[in-house]
Amino acid sequence: MTTMIDDCLRLLIVDDDEVDRMSVRRALTKSRLKFELSEVDSAEVAAAVLKESAFDCAFLDYRLPGQSGLSLVRLLRESGVRIPLIILTGQGDEETAVSLMKAGASDYISKAKISSEALSRALQAAIRIYKAEQETAMANQRLRETNELLIRKNRELELQREQIQRQNMQLTEVSRLKSEFLATMSHELRTPLNAIIGFSQILLRQTKGNLTSYQIDMVSRVLSNGQNLLALISDILDISKIEAGRLELKLEEFDLAQLIQATVDELRSLADQKELLLKVEIALEDSQICNDYQRMRQILTNLLSNAIKFTEDGCVHLKAEALPANQILLSVKDTGIGIAADQLEHIFDAFHQVDQTVTRKHQGTGLGLAITDLLLNMMQGSIAVESEYGQGSCFQIRFPRRLSAEAQTASAKSFVTSSQRFLT
Ligand code: ADP
Numbered sequence: 001m002t003t004m005i006d007d008c009l010r011l012l013i014v015d016d017d018e019v020d021r022m023s024v025r026r027a028l029t030k031s032r033l034k035f036e037l038s039e040v041d042s043a044e045v046a047a048a049v050l051k052e053s054a055f056d057c058a059f060l061d062y063r064l065p066g067q068s069g070l071s072l073v074r075l076l077r078e079s080g081v082r083i084p085l086i087i088l089t090g091q092g093d094e095e096t097a098v099s100l101m102k103a104g105a106s107d108y109i110s111k112a113k114i115s116s117e118a119l120s121r122a123l124q125a126a127i128r129i130y131k132a133e134q135e136t137a138m139a140n141q142r143l144r145e146t147n148e149l150l151i152r153k154n155r156e157l158e159l160q161r162e163q164i165q166r167q168n169m170q171l172t173e174v175s176r177l178k179s180e181f182l183a184t185m186s187h188e189l190r191t192p193l194n195a196i197i198g199f200s201q202i203l204l205r206q207t208k209g210n211l212t213s214y215q216i217d218m219v220s221r222v223l224s225n226g227q228n229l230l231a232l233i234s235d236i237l238d239i240s241k242i243e244a245g246r247l248e249l250k251l252e253e254f255d256l257a258q259l260i261q262a263t264v265d266e267l268r269s270l271a272d273q274k275e276l277l278l279k280v281e282i283a284l285e286d287s288q289i290c291n292d293y294q295r296m297r298q299i300l301t302n303l304l305s306n307a308i309k310f311t312e313d314g315c316v317h318l319k320a321e322a323l324p325a326n327q328i329l330l331s332v333k334d335t336g337i338g339i340a341a342d343q344l345e346h347i348f349d350a351f352h353q354v355d356q357t358v359t360r361k362h363q364g365t366g367l368g369l370a371i372t373d374l375l376l377n378m379m380q381g382s383i384a385v386e387s388e389y390g391q392g393s394c395f396q397i398r399f400p401r402r403l404s405a406e407a408q409t410a411s412a413k414s415f416v417t418s419s420q421r422f423l424t
Contacts, residue, residue, distance in 0.1 A: 006034070007034070007056075008034040008035060008036060009033060009034065009035040009036070009056040009057065009123070009127070010035070010036050010038075010053075010054065010055045010056050011028070011035050011036070011037050011038070011055065011056065011057055011058070011059070011123075012037075012038045012039070012040065012046070012049065012050065012055045012057075012058040012059070013025070013037065013038070013039045013040075013058075013059045014039075014040050014041075014042075014043065014045075014046040014058060014059065014060045014061060014064065014072075015039075015041065015059070015060075015061035015064075015088065016041045016042060016061065016064055016065050017061070018041075020061065020088070020111060021039050021041075023111075023114055024059055024088070024114060024119065025037060025039075026116075027114050027115055027116040027118075027119045028116065028119055028120075029116075030116035031116040031117070031119060031120035032120070033120055033123065033124075038055075042064060042065065042066075042067075043064045043066065043067035043072045043075075044067075046058070046060070046072065046076075047072070047075060047076060047079065050076060050081050050083075051079060051081070055083055056083060056084075056127055057083055057084045057085075057086060057106075057123055057126060057127060057130075058083060058084075058085050058086070059086050059087075059088055059119075060072060060073070060085055060086070060087050060088065060105075061087075061088050062087050062088065062089045062090060062096065062097075062100070062108075063090060069087050069089075069096075069100060069105075070096070070099060070100055070103055073085055073087070073100055073103045073104050073105050074103050074104065076104075077103070077104035082130070082134075083130060084106035084107070084123075084126035084127055084129070084130045085104070085105050085106055086105070086106055086107045086108065086109060086122055086123065086126055087100050087105045087107070087108040087109075088108070088109055088110075088111050088114070089108050089109070089110050089111065090110075090111055106126040106129065106130070107122045107125065107126050109122055175243065176243075176244055176245075178240075179240040179241075179243040179244035180240070180244050180246075182236055182237070182240035183237055183240040183241050183244055183246065186233045186234075186236045186237035186240065187237060189233050190230065190233055190234070190237070193226055193229055193230050193233065194230070196222065196226045197223060197226040197227060197230060200219050200220075200222045200223035200226060201223060203219045204216065204219055204220065204223065228363065231365065232365045232367075235365050235367035235368070235371060236365075236367070238298075238367075238371050239350060239367055239370060239371055239374065242371070242374045242375070242378070243374075247378070249291070249292040249295060249378055249379065249403070250292050250293075250294070251290055251291065251292060251403055251405060252290065252291075252292070252293055253288060253289075253290050254288070254289065254290075254291075254293050255287050255288060255289075256284065256287045256288070256289045256296075256320060256328065257282045257284060257287035257320070258287070259293065259296060259297060259300070260280060260282060260300065260318065260320060260330075261280070262297075263297055263300045263301055263304060264278060264280050264304065264318065266301075267301070267304050267305060267308060270305065270308045270309075271308050271316060274308065274311070274312065276308060276311055276313075276314065276315055276316055277314070277315035277316070278308075278315070278316050278318075279315055279316070279317045279318070280318050280319075281317070281318070281319040281320070282319075282320045283319065283320065283321040283322070284320050284321065284322055284328070285322070286322075287320070289328065289401050289402065290401070290402040290403055291379060291399065291403050292379075292403075295375050295379075298371070298372075298375070299372045299375055299376065299397065300330070302368040302369065302371065302372045303330075303332040303372065303395050303397070304316065304318065304332055305368075306332075306364075306368060306369075306395075307332050307333075307334035307336065307393070307395075308334075309362050309363075309364070310334065310336040310337050310362060310393070311334040311335055311336030311337070311392070312336065312337070313335065314334070314335030314336070314392070315334070315335055316332065316333070316334045316335075317331075317332070317333045317334075318330070318331070318332050318333075319331050319333075322401075323398065326400060326401045326402065327398050327399065327400055327401065328398065328399055328400075328401055329396060329397070329398050330396070330397050330398075331394055331395065331396045331397075332394070332395045332396075333392065333393070333394040333395075334392050334393055334394075335391070335392040336392050336393060337389075337390065338387045338388050338389040338390050338391045338392055338393055339354060339385070339387040339389065339393055340354070340389045341389070344385060344387060347369050347385070348369050348370055348373045348383070349370060350366065350367055350370040351365070351366040351367060351370075352366050352370075353366040369383075372397075376397055376399060379399045379400070379403055380399065380400055380403065381397060381398050381399030381400070382397070382398050382399075383395065383396070383397045384396045384397075384398075
């Protein structure tokens, strides 16, 4: 059962026949509808009135003088009148009614069948449909607006994406230029520095006359500072080359056990000075590997010298073992000062040192681990660390036993640190 429309409806009857108008008026009055009725007797007046004032529905006589109901409906619809138009047809006009509906009429009622129920039913149905249509039109309009908004937002996002992409390209280019500049500069700086180191060494050999102890002290300082500077420049050169994609691995077959031994022998004196136990355990049945000998040595030296540098008591333990899938695992474990948990994620950043103070005890550039990380990246390997503040650290590196030639071009162009680095 449909509910009755409660609002007071503004209705219009368009009929030139006073008697017909009266029968509609009567029927409406008998219905339970609340309404306010206006009556006009010609199509022209109807068109003007409907344009001027707001009605909820109009009843149009099909046969108006000088104008058929059909052309009136068309005219009204074309002029933007959207309210329900119910046509009152004479007898036998039902066929015409179909074309009326096509032209935009909402319903038709034969004048012979006019009753309060028929009028009320047709009126309410037409108004409901009209309201539903209006709501649909409004919802459609809202959808269209949302759609337009989304399209606009999308366009803005696309523009922003393009801008970010452009900025990214600029940044990459600037970074490449910076790395290139650093690589060239470092290279140029090494030549005079090597001369300073070389001449200091000659002076200290004292082949031509004796130097006073004061002079020996001075020249020794020149030499040690020169060597530190050379180490720093070499590290900067390495990192810049890797960043600029200009560092290539020189692959060769070599014995990893032998390389480990040679590196340990070289650093043993540092451990001895601090009375640290330097233990080496090579648990490899086959220690032949294919990699870059010098770069592997650099990685080992970085890890071992850090372990010795940051350990005052106890030992440094280096272990090499084979992993499944033809991987090698090297771990360097120390009983040193350890690294606080909040520092762990930063130690692989270039120039990062846990102790950043000028008066820090340990020398270094803060580039060793960054270079180690980037080199291992190029070697399709990885580095991980586990450490407890005050207890010691364990650095582990993994890499393939045989590095393929294609891996040489693998890029390691950023200092981005990976959260996978921590041993669990
Ligand atoms: P550097 O040793 O030249 O300072 P690295 O990049 O090799 O630079 O190391 C960065 C920092 O990580 C070090 O300054 C130190 O604070 C910390 N670190 C590295 N290895 C150890 C270790 N074995 N024990 C404690 N701290 C370490």
